[in-house]
Each structure stands twice: as structure tokens, then as C-alpha cells.
Amino acid sequence: MVRFLSTGPAKALVAAAGRSVHGGMVLAMTTMHPEQPERPGNPTLMPGVGPVRIGDPGDLIAAIPAMLGFRPARSLVLVCLDEGDGPARVRAVMRHDLPDGAVGPLDREAIERMSLVCEREDIDAVIAVIVDAGRAPGMHRAVVGELELHLSGRGVDLVGALVIPEIAEGRPWRGLCGDPRRGLLPDPVSSSVALAQVLGGRAIRSSREELEAIVAPHPDRERAGLAELLRERPARRSRPRDELRLVLARIAELASGHAPYRHELVDLARALSNPRVRDALLSLAVTAEADAAEQLWILLARALPDPERAEPAALLGYSAYARGDGPMAGVALVAALEANPRHRLAGMLDAALQSGMRPEAISGLAVTGFDEAARLGVRMPPPIYGG
Numbered sequence: 001m002v003r004f005l006s007t008g009p010a011k012a013l014v015a016a017a018g019r020s021v022h023g024g025m026v027l028a029m030t031t032m033h034p035e036q037p038e039r040p041g042n043p044t045l046m047p048g049v050g051p052v053r054i055g056d057p058g059d060l061i062a063a064i065p066a067m068l069g070f071r072p073a074r075s076l077v078l079v080c081l082d083e084g085d086g087p088a089r090v091r092a093v094m095r096h097d098l099p100d101g102a103v104g105p106l107d108r109e110a111i112e113r114m115s116l117v118c119e120r121e122d123i124d125a126v127i128a129v130i131v132d133a134g135r136a137p138g139m140h141r142a143v144v145g146e147l148e149l150h151l152s153g154r155g156v157d158l159v160g161a162l163v164i165p166e167i168a169e170g171r172p173w174r175g176l177c178g179d180p181r182r183g184l185l186p187d188p189v190s191s192s193v194a195l196a197q198v199l200g201g202r203a204i205r206s207s208r209e210e211l212e213a214i215v216a217p218h219p220d221r222e223r224a225g226l227a228e229l230l231r232e233r234p235a236r237r238s239r240p241r242d243e244l245r246l247v248l249a250r251i252a253e254l255a256s257g258h259a260p261y262r263h264e265l266v267d268l269a270r271a272l273s274n275p276r277v278r279d280a281l282l283s284l285a286v287t288a289e290a291d292a293a294e295q296l297w298i299l300l301a302r303a304l305p306d307p308e309r310a311e312p313a314a315l316l317g318y319s320a321y322a323r324g325d326g327p328m329a330g331v332a333l334v335a336a337l338e339a340n341p342r343h344r345l346a347g348m349l350d351a352a353l354q355s356g357m358r359p360e361a362i363s364g365l366a367v368t369g370f371d372e373a374a375r376l377g378v379r380m381p382p383p384i385y386g387g
Helices: 057-068 105-120 137-153 192-199 208-213 220-232 240-255 262-272 275-286 290-303 310-323 326-339 344-354 364-376
Strands: 012-014 027-031 042-045 052-054 075-082 088-097 125-131 157-164 172-175 182-184
Touching: 057 075, 057 088, 057 125, 057 157, 057 172, 057 182, 075 105, 075 137, 088 105, 105 137, 125 137, 137 157, 208 326, 220 262, 220 290, 240 262, 240 275, 240 290, 240 364, 262 275, 262 290, 262 310, 275 290, 275 310, 275 364, 290 310, 290 326, 310 326, 310 344, 326 344
Parallel strands: 012 088, 027 088, 125 157
Antiparallel strands: 012 052, 027 042, 075 088, 075 125, 157 172, 172 182
């Protein structure tokens, strides 16, 4: 049976991620249904600006878009809690597509993967939130039952299960499996967690589709023109040092409002195809230039043909992963692997993301980037946290 925290208002504390004085970081993971082209498992830290209190189940549901970075639909969302002294603290948020019908082997595999993350992260308790506009109480109960089975096998308590048709102001939510609680959802945009995220500089998108559109490739005809330029434009004999400096200059120019011309896109594609240049640029993810660099990676990931777009997409994936934006990292890495299924960096990062690996576990790539840049004789911007 599901053991509920209480039938009254439950208080949870969302602690700031990164260098939080409260210790520990807020991990968010989102997984796509295995039948979808996206890879399952997008772990990330949720950047915040300080502890935020969540007063009741409605507040908790309203905070989910801010914790994930987008508003989920047809989803199973796990809110993972640390029930130490004082109010419970949200440690992680995980998401998986709901099954179209009965719970199948792929759904059980995803639930088991999430339960393994809970065990590894020493999660004490989990609240399940089902977001589904369809009336499928049988499927909802089956999902909760499967979840409780896997969590209990890992020593994790399922302390609540809630269902809501969509995460929007005024929509009714209710408890499942005998939980009598119910209510109307407050405005997610006005939630304290959403405010903390916006103040921390993190966008909250209306849907996953809006997230995917950020790196959606330009029309084939436009990219085919660039592919032709890549074939016809003579390659310059440039040293890796000069290619790295070229990319850094283009980042600065884009930040000042000057977008690269078509021939400059070709030069950038060739520069990023040099593994030494690409690896050196990984260091930007932990510097004050990370946002500016990401804008160039997005521009190139949309404009370049396959397989060239894999390089900027992988750089974007690493940068998003390093700063704790798992959903953005997952979308970018999918784009990289679609452009080049054998891309080693994207494949490695995607595997780490699926397994729920924390961002600090991949921080060594930024250190390697600084070392590579030093070998090339290029001084990179300093790391923000002395990494």
C-alpha cells in the first residue's frame, strides 16, 4: 500500500542547487518513452537562488514545470524527497512518458531505472504525480502499483500518488489509491519555485516541443546550400590555435549582435571538426562566456548540415549538462546523435545522462578543455568556480 505523509498540508523544501549551503543538490531527471526517438534519462541540477518552501500537494504540482524546465504532459513525474530533520527536501525530479495502454516491459524498465537512481542517491521517499488528460484510472493505478513494487525493492517509500489532467491554473488534482486529498491547482507561473528559477536565469518552457524547437534544424534546402559550400569552398590550412581563436571571436561577435555570414558558418564548421578545437571549447561551459557560447552552438546546430551539426549540438549538450539543465542537454545530445550516430562525445554524454550521473561527474571534460587550450597556446576565460 502507498504510505502517505499526511492528509493535511505537507511541507517540502526545495534547496538551491550547485553551491547550496544546505548541502546536496537538486537533481532533475526527465525520461522519454522508450518508443520515442529521444534517449531516456536526462539528469540535471536544478539551479535556484535559495531554499523555497512548498506548502501542500497543489503547490508541489505547480512547482513541477519550474523544476523540470518545461510543462510536462502525459507524464509520470516522481518528486524525490529527503525526509531528514525538519521539512522534507526535494532532492530530485524524474519524468517518464505514460504508456499508451497497459504497462509494458519498456515501461517497467524505465521505472526500474528511476528506482535505481533513487537508491543510488539515497532518496528516502517519493511522491508520484500523474499528468494525464485522459480518463484511464486503471492504467494510473497500474503505473502506481508498478512504481511501488520497484521502489520498495530498493528500500524507498512511495508516500503519495496524485493525478491531474494538466498543469495549469484552476485544474483539479486529486489523490490516488485511497488518498482523499483534492483541490484546484494554483498558478504555476506564480509559484515560489518558478520565481526562484526565473530569478536564477533559467527559462521555463510551455512544453517539451518548445524545448526541441530550440535546436530544430533549418529547412533541408537551406542546409543543403551550406553542404554545397562546404564541398566547394577551399579549406584553409589553419593551425588549431587559429581555428580556436576564430571560434572565440565569432562567439564575441554574436554576443554583440553580429551573426556570422554563410562563408563564416563554413569556417566555423571546419574549425569544430578539429577534435582539439572542439575539446578546448568544452572549457567554456564553466566560464562566464557559457551563455554566449551556447547561442553560437544553437545557431550552428540549426544551420549546419549533417553530420557537421553534431559538433555544436554536442557542445551545447555538454554546456547544458554542466550547468544542470538536463532537459536541454538531452534534446541537444539527441540532435547530435541524429546528425552523427557514431559521435563519441555525444554518445558518452548521453549514456551518462541516461544513468542519472551528476553534472560534477563530467566536470573533468572542462578541465581537459583548459589543458588542451593551453597546449594550443590560447588563454581561455577563467572558470567561474575555480574549476
